Amino acid sequence: MPFRRSGLIDRLHIHTRDVAAAKRFYRAVMGALGVPVVEGEDFFFADQLWIDAGERTGHVHLAFNAADPEMVDRFQQAGLAAGGRSNASPEDAGFHPGHYAVRLMDPDGNLIEAVWRGCLSPCA
Template sequence: MIDHTGINVRDFAQSQRFYTAVLAPLGYALRLQVGGTAAGFGENPLRPGDDPGGAFWISEGEPSTPRIHIAFRATSEAQVDAFYEAALSAGARDNGAPGFRHHYHQNYYAAFIYDPDGYNIEAVFHGVEAPQA
């Protein structure tokens, strides 16, 4: 449904390092950098029809108020776990350890962290394993 979205970050270099580390376990990578003030992250490898510049963008600027929530799709519980560990190792603050959130739906498995600017970032797996490539 959504082709791409983005957030403003105070320290672009710090956030680029952070998101590079945190999104890697989910199969996302830095796709495009525009100068030293914007970067796009997307599927790695690209799938047919994907924007080669990425679907999630960070840009240097004043973070939005209130901070928004962004959930990234995972293809397994293990990916959610790896996202959470990578995020904490990269300096994120915990906002909900990996586990089931049955109040959303029966198979909702997610982890939540706060990024360096206080955005609520989530990795979620909906309980259906993706086909192996």
């Protein structure tokens, strides 16, 4: 699987106490974003995101780029169906103009977001 290497981050490595639950969640949300997941017994990765079994050292806030608002919606639906919990929807106050995003809590309590940074009406 080729790596995108399109952004600032080379790799994000997080630990999970429940690999099966994390795989279920990330398979769903990565599928909604069109990113393949490569799985091993006690690890998996998707592009520059690496997750393996281990003790967590803290929570992270991770935002993925989405190609359009519909992809953000698919991300939300897939994540909720796979055990994620809603943290903020596109209708919630606090998002910047021109952003369309959802935030989910993954099975380990990490804040996982999908964001489209296009221009929605009205656009500033």
